Amino acid sequence: MNKRHLFILLTFAIMLVGLLFTQPNRSTIPYYKNLDSSVQYIGDEECAACHADIYNSFIRTGMGRSFYPAGNAEAIEDFKNNAPIYDANNNFYYKASLQEGNIVQTEYRINAAGEKIHELNRRADYVMGSGNHNRTYVTVQNGFVKELPLTWYVDKKKWDLSPGYHTTNMRFFRPIVEECMHCHNSFTDFESNSQNKYNIPLPHGIGCERCHGPGRLHVQTRIDNKNELKSSIDYTIVNPKHLPFQEQLDVCQQCHLQGEISVFQPDKRSTDFRPGIKLSLVKSIFMEKNQTPNEFRIASHAERLAKSACFQESSSLTCITCHNPHVPVQEHSRRSFNDNCLACHDPKTLIVKNIENHKQNSDCVKCHMTQGGTADIPHVNFTDHKIQIPKKIQTTTTPISGRIYNAPIELVNFFTKEKSPNAIQTGIAYVRYFESRHQHKDYLIKAIAMLKKSLQENDHQIAGWYHLGRAYHLTGDLKNAESAYYQTIAQDPNHTLALAQLGVLAFANERLTQALSSFQRSINSYPYNPVVWNNYGHALLFSDSIDAALAAYTMAISLDPDYANAFNNRGELLLYKQTELGKGKNDFLSCLALDPDHIFAMHNMSNIALLEEDLENAERFALQALSINNDFVLAYGTLATVFQRQGRLDEAKRALSRIIKLDKNNADARKILDSLRD
Ligand code: HEC
Ligand code: HEC
Ligand code: HEC
Ligand code: HEC
Numbered sequence: 001m002n003k004r005h006l007f008i009l010l011t012f013a014i015m016l017v018g019l020l021f022t023q024p025n026r027s028t029i030p031y032y033k034n035l036d037s038s039v040q041y042i043g044d045e046e047c048a049a050c051h052a053d054i055y056n057s058f059i060r061t062g063m064g065r066s067f068y069p070a071g072n073a074e075a076i077e078d079f080k081n082n083a084p085i086y087d088a089n090n091n092f093y094y095k096a097s098l099q100e101g102n103i104v105q106t107e108y109r110i111n112a113a114g115e116k117i118h119e120l121n122r123r124a125d126y127v128m129g130s131g132n133h134n135r136t137y138v139t140v141q142n143g144f145v146k147e148l149p150l151t152w153y154v155d156k157k158k159w160d161l162s163p164g165y166h167t168t169n170m171r172f173f174r175p176i177v178e179e180c181m182h183c184h185n186s187f188t189d190f191e192s193n194s195q196n197k198y199n200i201p202l203p204h205g206i207g208c209e210r211c212h213g214p215g216r217l218h219v220q221t222r223i224d225n226k227n228e229l230k231s232s233i234d235y236t237i238v239n240p241k242h243l244p245f246q247e248q249l250d251v252c253q254q255c256h257l258q259g260e261i262s263v264f265q266p267d268k269r270s271t272d273f274r275p276g277i278k279l280s281l282v283k284s285i286f287m288e289k290n291q292t293p294n295e296f297r298i299a300s301h302a303e304r305l306a307k308s309a310c311f312q313e314s315s316s317l318t319c320i321t322c323h324n325p326h327v328p329v330q331e332h333s334r335r336s337f338n339d340n341c342l343a344c345h346d347p348k349t350l351i352v353k354n355i356e357n358h359k360q361n362s363d364c365v366k367c368h369m370t371q372g373g374t375a376d377i378p379h380v381n382f383t384d385h386k387i388q389i390p391k392k393i394q395t396t397t398t399p400i401s402g403r404i405y406n407a408p409i410e411l412v413n414f415f416t417k418e419k420s421p422n423a424i425q426t427g428i429a430y431v432r433y434f435e436s437r438h439q440h441k442d443y444l445i446k447a448i449a450m451l452k453k454s455l456q457e458n459d460h461q462i463a464g465w466y467h468l469g470r471a472y473h474l475t476g477d478l479k480n481a482e483s484a485y486y487q488t489i490a491q492d493p494n495h496t497l498a499l500a501q502l503g504v505l506a507f508a509n510e511r512l513t514q515a516l517s518s519f520q521r522s523i524n525s526y527p528y529n530p531v532v533w534n535n536y537g538h539a540l541l542f543s544d545s546i547d548a549a550l551a552a553y554t555m556a557i558s559l560d561p562d563y564a565n566a567f568n569n570r571g572e573l574l575l576y577k578q579t580e581l582g583k584g585k586n587d588f589l590s591c592l593a594l595d596p597d598h599i600f601a602m603h604n605m606s607n608i609a610l611l612e613e614d615l616e617n618a619e620r621f622a623l624q625a626l627s628i629n630n631d632f633v634l635a636y637g638t639l640a641t642v643f644q645r646q647g648r649l650d651e652a653k654r655a656l657s658r659i660i661k662l663d664k665n666n667a668d669a670r671k672i673l674d675s676l677r678d
């Protein structure tokens with residue numbers, strides 16, 4: 001064998017050794033075969049066939065019971081001794097009851113005489129929350145999933161407004177958006193262009209595949225070659241235990257790290273996360289920079305744990321160090337948790353002042369992981385996962401009325417911290433934070449500066465352009481808003497939301513042809529958005545396409561039967577364009593049944609009463625409108641007419657003077673007033 005041969009053999013051997021010892025590059029290529037997007041989800045029942053023990057245990061956990069049909073719910077609520085809950089801000093009462101086996105929530109209002117003047121009912125179709133802490137209910141209409149106003153607070157055994165409803169009562173209409181659903185349930189068939197439309201039925205609770213990835217390949221492989229196990233790790237299915245530190249933590253963080261707001265990476269949604277990849281590839285999660293030090297929130301286990309010295313200085317502590325998620329947390333003994341502490345802290349070598357407290361059998365958790373209320377959800381007890389020297393943590397024992405915002409907060413990306421903030425993601429976060437949480441214009445100013453700058457550097461960022469458009473739009477800079485929306489559709493001609501916003505802006509500027517075409521394009525790319533249909537209806541109405549406008553409003557209503565404004569709009573068309581008093585009246589009544597404070601529907605009702613010569617009701621509805629807004633000019637007009645017809649001239653004059661005071665250029669009112677004075 002000559003030297004050259006030897007050399008080749010040697011390199012070959014080195015290559016072999018290299019092959020044997022090189023781990024696949026975990027962060028870039030899929031090392032688990034079920035990360036491939038072709039592998040399908042199959043549901044828990046199939047896993048149960050071979051992993052019966054785990055299955056039977058898991059379905060008893062909070063996660064296994066996190067979402068289910070209301071009919072299957074074991075009744076833990078008290079429907080007898082429940083005084084109605086009064087929302088003083090909005091003057092509504094709420095009550096939950098059991099009607100023919102269904103949980104029904106009722107909203108009502110009572111006038112000074114004690115009569116019921118409004119009532120609205122909704123049935124709970126699904127329950128969100130195992131009942132370990134609380135149960136929130138959702139109702140489904142045409143696939144649109146909405147939260148109900150009352151929650152059953154298990155620990156306190158009482159009904160109260162749902163979390164967040166103390167500050168903003170969204171009644172029966174709070175949309176359950178995809179992100180919220182996918183933290184509380186298995187993946188659903190969600191319509192990605194919608195806010196809250198799902199294909200029904202919905203799955204029943206968080207399943208195995210959210211932590212293990214899709215199972216088709218694993219099951220097939222196990223069935224095909226029953227006894228063959230090539231390595232100790234089965235790469236057809238993810239066992240979180242075998243994942244690197246960050247990926248292991250991310251399996252739980254996809255749901256247990258809520259933050260203030262999260263922003264998905266371009267073209268990513270919650271369903272793009274699969275166990276085994278880094279969560280930061282799918283979304284950025286933003287925290288409040290200067291949080292009250294010892295305040296913690298409901299889905300913040302990961303955030304709090306990350307603040308502990310144990311976490312920071314061990315670089316090996318993850319959720320599964322202490323938790324076996326297949327077993328209900330209540331069935332883990334306190335001893336087993338304390339043993340986790342002992343694995344890293346030997347009481348004998350601890351340097352502590354109080355040695356008595358630091359024995360092998362001491363209850364470490366009791367002193368170092370405090371239990372108490374959370375800042376965002378009233379009436380529940382949670383474990384603060386910041387492991388620390390005992391401090392008094394901020395707990396809330398009475399129902400908090402939601403967060404009170406004063407100064408704007410600063411948002412920090414949890415993953416990148418302040419080292420390398422991504423300006424696009426942060427800008428989008430500020431816009432969305434403004435839209436969903438705290439309407440302070442500083443967020444928009446910040447967002448505009450960030451988005452503009454980074455779009456100058458790289459203008460291929462569709463979501464960046466769209467949110468720049470939103471930010472300008474919300475600050476009232478319509479010109480720049482429009483051009484940002486145009487940039488959005490230049491890159492994505494089917495961007496249904498940008499098209500809809502362009503329609504809104506064109507309509508506001510009375511460019512009707514343009515408005516019509518934008519709305520049509522928006523509808524062509526996504527036909528199930530009731531708001532777009534409603535706005536399209538306006539554009540058609542103003543273009544004198546009355547029949548088409550009627551059809552558009554009707555479409556909005558049939559998509560979302562809770563859409564109060566669309567009822568009023570259709571009623572106005574029927575009343576003022578087609579003189580269909582009866583049909584118009586039905587629509588105004590439907591609108592008022594959904595929203596008893598809808599001032600335009602009241603006004604329209606008083607106009608119908610005028611047309612029907614029913615002066616008493618005309619006056620009643622006009623006064624009702626004024627009780628909501630004392631400066632509502634249109635109602636004074638109706639009143640003036642009523643008074644004039646009834647010969648109550650002084651009152652008519654007063655109403656007319658009021659109109660002139662509110663609307664100085666109202667020549668008609670002035671003319672009538674002058675004629676009355678003669
Ligand atoms: C046809 C039988 C079969 C079915 C169905 C099945 N498994 Fe397995 N699975 C096995 C066997 C056998 C093993 C290896 C022994 C063990 O760990 O139980 C295994 C191992 C695993 C492991 C450990 C892998 C490792 O590398 O440590 C996980 C996780 C797992 N299965 C999850 C699931 C999930 C989730 C489902 C449903 C989507 C499922 N299995 C369905 C037979 C099956
Ligand atoms: C798909 C979202 C999701 C994922 C992934 C997830 N959780 Fe959960 N987890 C929840 C929700 C939601 C609840 C509350 C369920 C309820 O009680 O309604 C919960 C509850 C829990 C509980 C308390 C109740 C119980 O089930 O015993 C523990 C402990 C827990 N999770 C640990 C973990 C760990 C550890 C991981 C990662 C291995 C993890 N979770 C991954 C969403 C998730
Ligand atoms: C990032 C994931 C995430 C999002 C988004 C999210 N939640 Fe949660 N939520 C959780 C987790 C995790 C818990 C459980 C905490 C625990 O049990 O300690 C929880 C707890 C709850 C609970 C208390 C249930 C119980 O018994 O523990 C309710 C009710 C709830 N969430 C409703 C909602 C609603 C409604 C939305 C959307 C508007 C929402 N959540 C959005 C993760 C999330
Ligand atoms: C909330 C996340 C989560 C869910 C949901 C979940 N698992 Fe697991 N599973 C884990 C973790 C974490 C491990 C590793 C546990 C350990 O050994 O530390 C694991 C391990 C396993 C294993 C390996 C063997 C063992 O006993 O540890 C099997 C098999 C398994 N899971 C099956 C299932 C099945 C079947 C379901 C659904 C009924 C399920 N898992 C639901 C997180 C989850």
Ligand code: HEC
Pocket residue numbers: 309310311313314316317321337338340341342343344345364365368369387388389
């Ligand atoms: C994975 C190992 C690990 C586990 C498990 C662990 N710790 Fe720690 N812990 C550490 C390290 C490392 C430090 C920092 C160095 C030190 O103070 O010993 C630390 C620090 C602490 C401190 C000092 C905190 C401070 O802010 O000064 C307390 C108290 C503590 N741990 C208690 C606990 C308790 C109680 C448990 C169980 C609930 C626990 N630890 C579990 C590794 C761990």
Ligand code: HEC
Pocket residue numbers: 252256301302303305317318319320321322323329330334337340365369381382383384385
């Ligand atoms: C050092 C141990 C330890 C670690 C690490 C840990 N937990 Fe816990 N966890 C506990 C203890 C102790 C409890 C309280 C159990 C009880 O009530 O007896 C708990 C309770 C919970 C609960 C039930 C609700 C509550 O707040 O009491 C959830 C959910 C939970 N942990 C999630 C997580 C998640 C997610 C992670 C990872 C980010 C995690 N835990 C990491 C020790 C730990």
Ligand code: HEC
Pocket residue numbers: 338341342345347350351352353354355357358359360361362363364365366367368389390
């Ligand atoms: C009765 C409450 C109590 C119990 C039980 C308790 N601790 Fe502590 N621990 C404290 C207090 C208070 C301090 C700080 C004052 C001191 O040093 O004694 C402390 C300090 C510590 C420190 C910090 C030491 C240092 O200087 O950084 C560690 C680590 C620790 N405890 C771990 C544990 C572990 C592990 C257990 C369970 C075996 C445990 N503790 C049980 C109250 C307790």
